[in-house]
Amino acid sequence: MRIVLLGAPGSGKGTQAALLVEQLGVPHISTGVLLRDAMKKGTELGLKAKSIINRGELVPDDIMAGIIEERLSREDVAGGYILDGYPRNLSQARSLDKILERMVKPVDDVIQIDVDAEQTIKRLAKRAKEEGRVDDAEKTVQKRLRVYAEETAPVADYYAERGLLTRVLGDGSKQEVLQRILSLLNIYDIRT
Numbered sequence: 001m002r003i004v005l006l007g008a009p010g011s012g013k014g015t016q017a018a019l020l021v022e023q024l025g026v027p028h029i030s031t032g033v034l035l036r037d038a039m040k041k042g043t044e045l046g047l048k049a050k051s052i053i054n055r056g057e058l059v060p061d062d063i064m065a066g067i068i069e070e071r072l073s074r075e076d077v078a079g080g081y082i083l084d085g086y087p088r089n090l091s092q093a094r095s096l097d098k099i100l101e102r103m104v105k106p107v108d109d110v111i112q113i114d115v116d117a118e119q120t121i122k123r124l125a126k127r128a129k130e131e132g133r134v135d136d137a138e139k140t141v142q143k144r145l146r147v148y149a150e151e152t153a154p155v156a157d158y159y160a161e162r163g164l165l166t167r168v169l170g171d172g173s174k175q176e177v178l179q180r181i182l183s184l185l186n187i188y189d190i191r192t
């Protein structure tokens with residue numbers, strides 16, 4: 001089960017990845033989480049990434065390729081993974097293909113979670129109040145949505161051309177969205 005989740009900021013990638021982990025028992029790899037951990041620890045990567053993330057821009061591709069290659073080479077991904085936040089542009093999609101070709105382990109499924117911008121903005125405004133994530137500030141969210149439309153949205157076409165993409169509606173409750181994803185993966189034996 002090597003699954004890539006795509007979707008705009010706030011579409012629910014992280015939420016669904018965490019729920020899928022419970023069902024599938026494979027690790028959740030989130031580049032956003034890896035970068036925020038590095039920021040908290042104050043590592044060289046964290047220091048480099050901090051201002052970029054807080055502006056709502058993308059961390060450079062070469063840095064991200066190094067992070068993802070290292071993570072995908074660990075033993076815990078032998079049975080698969082849920083990848084969330086990578087790839088984020090066409091160059092990253094090509095890098096991921098090359099890394100996985102070397103490992104002879106191509107992506108199995110790419111799931112795009114579709115939620116309209118009005119709803120994602122509301123969700124991120126709520127999270128800004130509750131959790132205080134700096135890049136959830138209103139102006140930064142607008143910037144993240146622009147970066148998504150310009151750079152990340154074309155990644156869906158990249159995978160559609162390769163016959164790997166399925167789209168799922170991301171509105172409704174978290175459990176409803178999970179059920180949609182599980183049925184498109186043909187998983188009906190649900191762990192409760």
Ligand code: AP5
Nearest residue numbers: 009010011012013014015031032053057059085123173174
């Ligand atoms: P990242 O952490 O990946 O942020 P993002 O893609 O903007 O994703 P979010 O975490 O905001 O949203 P999500 O779709 O995961 O939704 P979530 O489940 O959290 O990246 C942050 C930054 O790191 C980037 O801007 C960039 O700078 C850098 N970065 C990361 N990867 C990179 C890469 N590959 N290359 C370069 N730079 C990179 O849900 C959002 C909220 O909605 C939550 O509060 C949740 O509880 C709520 N929610 C979820 N589902 C529902 C639902 N069905 N109903 C109601 N509320 C819901």
